[in-house]
Structures are given as C-alpha cells and as structure tokens.
C-alpha cells in the first residue's frame with residue numbers, strides 16, 4: 056500500500072483524540088489477564104457449561120447431515136430421476152429440523168442461564184468491592200462514570216468471557232465437523248481451500264487493533280456521558296438558578312459527539328472489514344471451483360459431489376470468518392473489561408488489620424495523639440500535630456476558620472482516612488487495631504449536609520439501627536423534636552421523602568438526622584456543623600434535641616454556633632491544621648487570643664451576619 060493510501064486508511068479509521076477528557080481511559084490489559092481475572096466468576100454456572108457445549112456440538116452435525124441428504128437427493132433422486140429414495144429422505148429431513156429446533160431451544164435457555172448467572176455474580180462483586188473502597192476514592196472519582204462501569208461495562212465482560220468463548224468453541228466445532236467431511240470427500244480440494252486461512256487471520260489481527268481503539272473510546276465516552284448527566288441532573292437547582300443549562304448541554308453534547316465519532320470509527324472499521332473478508336473468501340471459492348470443475352470434466356467427481364463440496368465449503372468459510380470476526384468482538388469487549396479491572400484493582404486506603412480486635416460497646420474515651428494528616432495527592436498538611444483528649448460523656452468543640460481542618464478531624468475519627476503520623480484512640484486503643492464495623496457502630500454522626508435517603512421517614516430513621524422497633528423509632532423522633540412535623544406529613548411515618556430529603560425543609564431533614572443518630576445510641580457522637588444552613592428559629596429548635604442527644608455521650612462538635620460551643624466542656628481552636636488555643640469558653644475569652652477576637656467580631660456583626668461571616672467568625 057502506498058504512503059498516501061495508508062495515511063488515508065489511518066485517517067478513515069482513526070478515533071479523534073480528546074486532550075481534556077472528562078473520564079480517562081483505563082490502562083490496557085492483555086486478554087489472557089482478562090480471562091484470569093474473570094474466569095472465577097463462572098464458578099456458579101460452570102457445571103452447566105458442559106451441556107451448553109454438548110448442545111452446541113449437535114447443531115453443526117445436524118447441518119452437515121442436511122447437506123449430506125442434499126447430496127443424496129442430487130445423486131440418487133435428481134440425476135437418475137428416481138423418486139423412490141424420497142420416501143425416506145423427506146421424513147429424515149423433517150426429523151432433523153424438529154431435532155435441531157428442540158436442541159436449539161435447550162441451548163438458548165441454558166446458555167442464557169449461564170451468562171446471566173455470571174453477570175449476577177460479577178455485578179454484585181463489583182458493587183461490593185466499590186462500596187468497600189475508602190471515602191478518598193469517591194472524593195476523587197466521578198459518580199456517573201462509576202455507575203456506567205457497574206452497569207454497561209459489566210455486560211461487555213460477559214461477551215468477552217462466556218458468549219465469546221461459547222461462540223468461539225461453537226465455530227471451532229463447526230469447523231472441525233465440516234473440515235472432516237470435506238477431507239473425506241476431496242482431500243486435495245480441501246487443502247487448496249485452506250490456503251486462504253492465513254489471510255483471514257492477518258486481516259482479523261490488523262482490524263481488531265483498530266476496533267479495540269474505537270471501543271475503548273466509546274466506553275470512555277459512555278462513562279463521561281453518565282458522569283455529566285449525573286452531575287448536571289444531581290445539581291439541577293444550581294444549574295437552573297444560574298441559567299447554566301446551555302453550558303451543561305454543550306458539555307453533554309461534546310461527550311455525546313465524541314461517542315458518536317467513536318461509534319462511526321468502529322462502524323467504518325467493520326464496514327471495511329466485511330468486504331475484505333468476502334474478497335478473501337471469493338478468492339478461495341473460485342480457486343476450488345476451478346479445480347473442482349476440471350475434476351468433474353475428468354470424471355473424478357460427480358455433480359452432486361461438487362455441489363456438496365461447494366456447499367460444505369461455504370459452511371467451512373462461515374466459521375473461519377466468524378472466528379476472525381469474533382476476535383474483533385473480543386477486543387471490543389476487552390475495552391470494557393479494562394474499565395472493570397481498573398475498578399477491581401483499587402484497594403481501600405483504609406484496611407482492617409488482620410489482628411483487629413473486638414471491643415463491644417466503647418466507654419467513649421476519645422484521644423487524638425500528635426495527629427498529622429495530608430489528603431492523598433496533596434502536599435499541604437490538613438492537620439499538623441493535633442492532640443486533644445475527650446473524656447467519656449464530655450463535649451469538645453472544634454472551632455476555627457473555614458479550611459482549618461475541622462471536618463478532617465471528623466473524617467479521621469470515623470476512620471475514613473488514617474493519619475500519616477500520630478494515632479487516634481478510642482478507649483485507649485488505636486483505631487487501626489479495631490474492627491472497622493465496630494468502630495463505626497460506636498460513633499453516630501450528624502453532618503452538615505443532610506444525608507437523607509429516598510425512602511419513607513420510618514426507613515430513614517431506622518437506617519441508624521435496622522432492627523429498631525416502631526416504638527424505638529417514634530421515641531427517637533420525639534426526642535429529636537421531629538414527631539410533630541412527621542405526623543403532619545401526608546402519610547406520617549410512611550411519607551416518602553425524596554432523595555437527599557428534597558421534600559423536607561433544612562431543619563426537618565436535620566431533625567430526621569438527629570433522630571437517626573439518636574436511635575443508633577452510640578457512645579461517641581460526631582456533630583459537624585449541625586445547625587449551619589438553618590435560620591435562627593430552626594437552629595434554636597434543633598438545639599434542644601441536640602442537647603438531649605449529647606447527654607451522656609462523648610461529643611465532638613464542629614460548630615460556629617455559640618449555643619453549641621458554649622455548652623462544650625472544652626474547646627480546641629484550629630488554625631491551618633494546628634491547635635492554636637484550647638480551654639473552656641471562659642478561659643479562652645480571658646486569654647484574649649483568636650477565640651476572643653472572633654467572638655468580639657461576631658458580637659459586632661451581630662444579627663446581620665451572613666452565612667459567609669459564620670464561616671469566618673465564631674458566634
């Protein structure tokens with residue numbers, strides 16, 4: 056091929072590059088590795104693979120028998136014009152068709168069962184794995200892309216491993232049956248027919264590489280499309296309030312167009328591949344036909360024999376062509392497999408020690424001992440040498456300007472991350488030596504963002520303790536001052552609150568979260584700005600239930616709200632990740648440091664304070 060035409064072909068089949076990708080392509084993985092990784096998921100259905108294969112063997116045998124009957128029709132009925140053999144040929148034909156119908160049905164049902172079982176096992180495992188990853192992973196990844204991998208890409212792995220392999224074996228069996236028959240009929244013609252096989256393989260290899268590139272791009276774009284849809288629709292209020300619909304549409308369209316181009320590139324590859332394969336096939340058939348006709352003229356072959364040979368040849372080239380086409384399908388599916396493998400290769404940053412201890416219910420003694428922490432991939436210390444101690448049943452308030460590291464303390468307390476230096480202790484035991492589930496059982500959280508699930512009010516409260524009784528739920532709601540408003544909802548405790556509690560007010564959602572923490576009845580309580588986002592009235596209303604919740608528990612409260620901070624047994628002031636002051640409210644005021652300054656500032660701004668001031672100024 057000349058240089059110009061080679062360049063033309065490359066352009067025709069190339070996939071456009073995208074320098075500012077929303078979702079990056081997963082690293083390439085060799086097909087053998089893909090098999091090694093996913094073969095174990097066939098465990099549940101492996102015993103049924105044997106009948107599936109046995110059934111797929113019968114198909115080609117039936118087809119071969121049909122062609123053989125055709126030979127008999129030509130040589131024994133048509134050429135001698137003798138109708139007698141037809142009396143047994145007709146029922147034999149019918150029998151074969153019925154037989155292949157029944158077996159085809161069994162094959163379909165069984166192979167679908169095996170595939171779906173595989174998908175069931177793989178999808179559940181991928182979900183379980185992703186759910187077990189640390190918070191840090193989710194803070195860096197795009198949710199939409201994860202969803203696209205768990206749904207779309209998992210399906211493609213099935214193609215790679217089961218349908219693909221089953222089809223491959225089926226084609227090999229067909230190939231074997233027809234090749235055997237052809238050799239039996241005319242070994243020299245058969246050898247001649249096989250001359251083109253290397254050409255098939257060469258074409259398949261060249262094309263499959265192009266198909267893989269296009270498929271990778273398609274899957275990556277699918278991930279980007281889901282990611283953008285999830286982000287735009289998930290923040291629809293922001294998008295609409297700021298009239299950003301057009302920008303979002305453009306972003307969405309850019310990825311959709313990218314997917315379109317990738318799909319077109321893939322179609323072009325396949326469209327070129329089809330005729331190339333046909334040309335190779337034709338070359339083989341013509342050569343065979345030439346030699347066959349010469350043999351017919353020489354009387355070495357009957358007409359029926361030649362016709363059957365050509366019919367069988369079509370059946371031989373079929374599976375060869377299908378096998379080579381299968382390699383392109385394989386490569387396309389392996390692009391998806393790579394995206395799943397990349398997910399499965401993610402290790403949780405926080406791992407439970409093999410020697411993790413069972414502690415049962417903690418007393419609630421919390422200590423940070425010289426804790427320093429940097430978020431993965433960042434160079435700034437979010438916390439530097441932070442130490443404090445909270446005795447059981449007491450309250451520690453964490454205050455400081457925005458970005459000082461307060462929420463980070465909460466994340467470390469829940470062991471969403473491990474400190475780089477120092478240790479966090481619960482009842483004197485390093486958190487890294489505790490069972491993760493047990494640690495979290497001992498800590499209840501109420502966060503600034505309202506964590507409300509799509510479900511009924513009852514389900515949302517019982518999320519804190521799934522075995523809670525109806526009486527427990529109502530008691531928790533009462534203690535959280537939520538019972539009154541819940542009863543006024545259209546269906547009371549059975550009212551469905553939208554995702555993230557969209558059908559509730561901020562204060563109501565917060566009280567629901569308090570009820571959930573209440574029902575959990577954990578010895579340690581973590582409150583991250585529980586009154587932020589609420590107006591003065593709602594904030595005050597939440598205070599009483601909060602106090603009830605805090606009573607008798609070790610509480611770490613991150614707050615800008617004077618009411619919560621004043622109640623605290625002691626207060627720690629953080630600045631740029633360091634503890635700059637500590638003491639009680641009065642001590643800190645007397646000291647005249649940061650706390651006192653912030654307090655004075657707040658007194659000045661008084662009622663006019665805005666949400667922004669609240670982040671900078673302690674109230």
Ligand SMILES: Nc1ncnc2c1ncn2[C@@H]1O[C@H](COP(=O)(O)OP(=O)(O)OP(=O)(O)O)[C@@H](O)[C@H]1O
Nearest residue numbers: 194430433437456457458459460461462463464670
């Ligand atoms: N997931 C993250 N990855 C990287 N850096 C982070 C991450 N989360 C927080 N940070 C950084 O760590 C620092 C401390 O953040 P943190 O959320 O603890 O502050 P904060 O005191 O709770 O602030 P605020 O009062 O505004 O909630 C900030 O500089 C922030 O940019």
